[in-house]
Amino acid sequence: MPWIQIKINATAKTANKVSNMLMGLGAQAVTYMDAQDTPVYEPLPGETKLWGDTRCIGLFDAEVDPAPIVAFFQQHFGEDVPYQVELLEDKDWVREWMEHFQPMQFGERLWICPSWRDVPDPTAVNVLLDPGLAFGTGTHPTTALCLQWLDSLDLKGKTLVDFGCGSGILAIAALKLGAERVIGIDIDPQAIEASRDNAQRNGVSDQLELYLPEDQPKNFQADIVVANILAGPLRELSGLISGLVKPHGLMAISGILESQAPELLEVYSQWFAMNPATEREEWCRLDGIKKG
Ligand SMILES: C[S@@+](CC[C@H](N)C(=O)[O-])C[C@H]1O[C@@H](n2cnc3c(N)ncnc32)[C@H](O)[C@@H]1O
Structure with a gap:
């Protein structure tokens, strides 16, 4: 099944919110990546450890139109929120996704x-x-x-x-x-x-x-x-x-x-x-x- 991934750059503090938004907009899975090879953010009690610049990557069915999803994030985080949309080749991306999980x-x-x-x-x-x-x-x-x-x-x-x-x-x-x-x-x-x-x-x-x-x-x-x-x-x-x-x-x-x-x-x-x-x-x- 072909997929697209929509990547939205966030901070350690906003990443979970962005992830929830991606899931709410129909992402099949969301994962986090270091956006800039920065040290891991020291979280407040109850927060997850993330990078200062965290890229949130939502995996969507390729039939989903990315334009309204990107527009949604621009509305929330400003027109200049960094994002990327990529078409993925057909392989087992759901399993591939698991490779990005960190302890x-x-x-x-x-x-x-x-x-x-x-x-x-x-x-x-x-x-x-x-x-x-x-x-x-x-x-x-x-x-x-x-x-x-x-x-x-x-x-x-x-x-x-x-x-x-x-x-x-x-x-x-x-x-x-x-x-x-x-x-x-x-x-x-x-x-x-x-x-x-x-x-x-x-x-x-x-x-x-x-x-x-x-x-x-x-x-x-x-x-x-x-x-x-x-x-x-x-x-x-x-x-x-x-x-x-x-x-x-x-x-x-x-x-x-x-x-x-x-x-x-x-x-x-x-x-x-x-x-x-x-x-x-x-x-x-x-x-x-x-x-x-
Ligand atoms: C949100 S996941 C939680 C998984 C895991 N416990 C966690 O905390 O991450 C909810 C799980 O509940 C199961 N589930 C949903 N409705 C259920 C029901 N009525 N009886 C038993 N399991 C149910 C789903 O299949 C799913 O695996």
Whole structure:
């Protein structure tokens, strides 16, 4: 399938916003590159490490008209925003894309490292990841919000459900941070496969059970549940997701736009003592403790 890539130059601070805009405009994938061989930007707590001049590259179906996309960025960042549009030859660009991922740190201890690159800090908690065609590399703010939350918890010996596990990134991070057993659930068989491969890569296969929703164990309750899906399914599945958490257990949901947070806070407050939303760009995470 032919593709075009639209490259927009940004800064370390605006790159995630540009990436979200590219995804919102229909990009199949977005990746970051160093635009000028500059040192890596030292992020504020909760930010991802990026270069001072970061090029955001959106991958689009070749049938997409680039003109309105470029016009959109010119409207937001000025007429002189540096950009490039390129037609790509026909090859497996989605996989090729993965080659651009760099190791990224989340919270205090956790690194997500593309499985084909060197680990920057062997003493850290390193998750080796190849997302395949499943969602979940850590570059999306919702995944980052969940990873930061997991990193902030004492997971030693705990059971956890990762609802909508995608690449398995959250499930495997939880296991590497000390969880004893994790159940990963996803409607997409490719996600189950990617999670299985990644668990193997990280030596945690024995502790990760993976299920399509219809096969998930009945009457199971975990100490912790994390669900990074979208606001719609989070609302519809709120009873089911809440039922997966033990009394006094913890729960985090993400995939929620800031504007959708108040409604979901109200829904989940039926079962949980909820904390205020944690925001990252226009996305947020809601978390709380199950009422007894
Ligand atoms: C945004 S991705 C999150 C992946 C990964 N957990 C992360 O945080 O990066 C959402 C995942 O949820 C899955 N999903 C969507 N709706 C679902 C549902 N109703 N039940 C189970 N999984 C679902 C999708 O297939 C996708 O893999």
